[in-house]
Amino acid sequence: MLKAKRKQVEQAADLRLQSQIGEQERFRDQLRRMARENKTAVVSFFVIVILMLAAILAPLLTPYEENEMDLLHRLQPPSAEHLLGTDEGGRDVLTRLLFGARVSLLIGVAPALLSLILGALLGAAAGYRGGMTDTVIMRIADVTLAFPSMLLAMVIMYSLGGGIFNVFLTLTLVNWANVARIVRSQTLKLRSDEFVEAARVTGVPDRTILRRHILPNCLPTLLVLFTLNIPAAILTESSLSFLGLGIQPPNASWGLMINTGRQYLYNAPWLCFAPGAAIMLIVLSFNFLGNGLLDVLDPRMKKQ
Amino acid sequence: MSGYLLEARNVTKLFPAAGKKKVHAVSDVSLQIREGETLGLVGESGCGKSTLGRLLIRLLAPTSGEVRFRGENITALKDSDFRRIRKEMQLVFQDPYASLDPRMTVRDLVAEPIETWRLCGSREEVTDRVRELLRAVNVPEEFLYRYPHQFSGGQRQRIGIARAIAADPSFIVCDEPVSALDVSVQNQILNLLRDLKTSRKLTYLFISHDLSVVRYLADRVCIMFLGKICEIGDTEEIYTRPRHPYTRFLLDAVPVPDPSVRGKEIRLLKGEPPSPADPPTGCRFRTRCPRATEKCAASEPELRYIGGVQAACYYAEEGPA
Numbered sequence: 001m002l003k004a005k006r007k008q009v010e011q012a013a014d015l016r017l018q019s020q021i022g023e024q025e026r027f028r029d030q031l032r033r034m035a036r037e038n039k040t041a042v043v044s045f046f047v048i049v050i051l052m053l054a055a056i057l058a059p060l061l062t063p064y065e066e067n068e069m070d071l072l073h074r075l076q077p078p079s080a081e082h083l084l085g086t087d088e089g090g091r092d093v094l095t096r097l098l099f100g101a102r103v104s105l106l107i108g109v110a111p112a113l114l115s116l117i118l119g120a121l122l123g124a125a126a127g128y129r130g131g132m133t134d135t136v137i138m139r140i141a142d143v144t145l146a147f148p149s150m151l152l153a154m155v156i157m158y159s160l161g162g163g164i165f166n167v168f169l170t171l172t173l174v175n176w177a178n179v180a181r182i183v184r185s186q187t188l189k190l191r192s193d194e195f196v197e198a199a200r201v202t203g204v205p206d207r208t209i210l211r212r213h214i215l216p217n218c219l220p221t222l223l224v225l226f227t228l229n230i231p232a233a234i235l236t237e238s239s240l241s242f243l244g245l246g247i248q249p250p251n252a253s254w255g256l257m258i259n260t261g262r263q264y265l266y267n268a269p270w271l272c273f274a275p276g277a278a279i280m281l282i283v284l285s286f287n288f289l290g291n292g293l294l295d296v297l298d299p300r301m302k303k304q
Numbered sequence: 305m306s307g308y309l310l311e312a313r314n315v316t317k318l319f320p321a322a323g324k325k326k327v328h329a330v331s332d333v334s335l336q337i338r339e340g341e342t343l344g345l346v347g348e349s350g351c352g353k354s355t356l357g358r359l360l361i362r363l364l365a366p367t368s369g370e371v372r373f374r375g376e377n378i379t380a381l382k383d384s385d386f387r388r389i390r391k392e393m394q395l396v397f398q399d400p401y402a403s404l405d406p407r408m409t410v411r412d413l414v415a416e417p418i419e420t421w422r423l424c425g426s427r428e429e430v431t432d433r434v435r436e437l438l439r440a441v442n443v444p445e446e447f448l449y450r451y452p453h454q455f456s457g458g459q460r461q462r463i464g465i466a467r468a469i470a471a472d473p474s475f476i477v478c479d480e481p482v483s484a485l486d487v488s489v490q491n492q493i494l495n496l497l498r499d500l501k502t503s504r505k506l507t508y509l510f511i512s513h514d515l516s517v518v519r520y521l522a523d524r525v526c527i528m529f530l531g532k533i534c535e536i537g538d539t540e541e542i543y544t545r546p547r548h549p550y551t552r553f554l555l556d557a558v559p560v561p562d563p564s565v566r567g568k569e570i571r572l573l574k575g576e577p578p579s580p581a582d583p584p585t586g587c588r589f590r591t592r593c594p595r596a597t598e599k600c601a602a603s604e605p606e607l608r609y610i611g612g613v614q615a616a617c618y619y620a621e622e623g624p625a
Binding site: 193194195197198199200201202203204205208212213216217 | 361363387390391393394395397399402403404405406407408416417420421464467471
């Protein structure tokens with residue numbers, strides 16, 4: 001599904017470049033239009049903001065500690081004291097969910113940002129310089145893309161060991177190639193655009209052309225890629241943690257919570273449902289927001 | 305010193321094409337541009353006009369031959385040594401919609417050359433200079449912080465011209481600067497270019513396929529066909545007495561806004577131009593020329609002087625066919 005979406009991002013970016021003739025909408029106006037017309041995207045945006053706030057304010061929102069055990073009240077169903085029940089160690093599920101949101105959001109945003117920066121720089125360099133630079137960078141990207149991303153992530157995590165920093169690194173290494181490919185194809189097109197030629201004839205140095213003319217014109221596409229990379233990273237982290245390769249206990253992570261809750265699926269299904277629903281909510285929200293942005297940037301969707 | 309501002313010597317540009325073929329975009333062109341003149345460059349689409357213009361200002365590197373600027377061979381210069389000359393040469397683009405970065409304000413667009421060459425110290429000085437330039441091209445100053453898409457084609461072209469003159473160049477290639485504009489606006493831009501030329505002592509290479517526009521602006525005119533110069537010389541002389549058959553056809557094809565002339569026989573060129581990837585032997589125009597003989601197929605005519613202008617035709621003296 002993500003592959004198809006990437007394709008769509010690429011096409012929308014192309015069309016955007018082609019449609020430079022005619023009335024051009026400023027990006028700010030486009031966002032305003034999205035807010036008006038695409039309610040799902042707006043709702044998603046607020047869901048994300050609320051989740052972020054909840055993650056940040058987690059200690060203030062619950063009376064329990066993240067790892068506070070209470071073995072007398074293990075596996076309790078949802079109640080007034082424990083809104084989402086307790087787990088096998090008697091820990092409050094809602095509390096762990098909130099603290100887990102920190103991990104998931106951090107894991108979503110940080111590697112998505114890192115891979116975006118890395119991919120954008122390498123992709124722009126490859127597209128603008130061409131020749132050997134292009135060949136070397138893009139062949140490395142091809143090799144990265146040749147592996148199924150989950151497999152690649154598992155191999156890297158296995159050799160590096162668990163821990164949040166290694167998860168960052170892994171997710172960045174898995175995702176940069178996609179960004180690089182899209183940015184490269186855009187750069188290739190922008191490079192032959194007249195306003196880039198105009199900068200060259202003005203004597204602007206190549207590095208400044210990349211920074212001032214090419215990357216800013218890739219920005220809307222990068223924003224969409226960013227919002228689409230976040231859920232991918234969250235899902236990968238959840239899967240890694242589920243497989244025991246990501247975040248290590250006793251720290252909470254949604255994937256990890258599902259993994260441990262799995263053993264009690266018949267007796268205490270809320271252990272899996274709560275983090276599962278949380279993952280679904282956040283992934284869908286980012287996807288809807290990303291789709292909303294994509295629609296805005298796609299001239300075919302433009303309404304009169 | 306050769307006494308010319310710009311000189312092209314046997315400049316050839318080949319582009320790789322499908323298969324092993326090469327497209328002869330410009331082949332063996334030599335021409336001189338004097339300081340302060342406007343040289344018009346005329347030819348049909350795909351004849352290599354724009355390529356030649358870009359070769360002269362080193363936006364493209366020639367496959368062979370050299371370009372001299374004020375007597376100095378700029379083709380042989382290293383990029384770092386060429387930088388000081390880069391400032392002297394500018395380009396006004398055909399499409400004012402594509403040649404301005406859509407994400408930059410007018411101020412930043414016009415300031416770019418000033419900042420690149422560090423012509424002003426502080427931000428305020430740069431902005432003042434931008435205001436001055438906008439005044440020079442008749443764009444109201446209050447549009448300083450607008451974006452290109454908020455302007456009409458003519459105004460955008462004015463902004464493009466402001467950019468081109470910002471670093472005080474001496475030579476400007478105008479690559480069909482008015483062909484994307486409404487006729488009513490064309491005149492204003494042409495007059496602006498002409499005024500700027502006098503006030504800033506500019507030299508132009510004016511590329512166009514519009515013969516009347518060239519006649520209005522150019523001191524001398526150069527007619528190109530398929531990467532070669534057919535005829536070059538004084539504008540009025542060539543317009544009144546064309547030597548090369550191709551020039552004659554071009555001039556005949558200009559519509560005459562006079563109904564009394566209508567119905568009179570106008571000779572139009574037959575057929576399509578030959579492919580530049582596979583040009584005919586001898587004279588490149590011979591496949592479409594009513595006067596072509598075996599001599600034209602056997603060897604290529606060189607440019608030679610015929611009464612003040614240069615033409616590349618064996619039968620240039622003989623008048624209309």
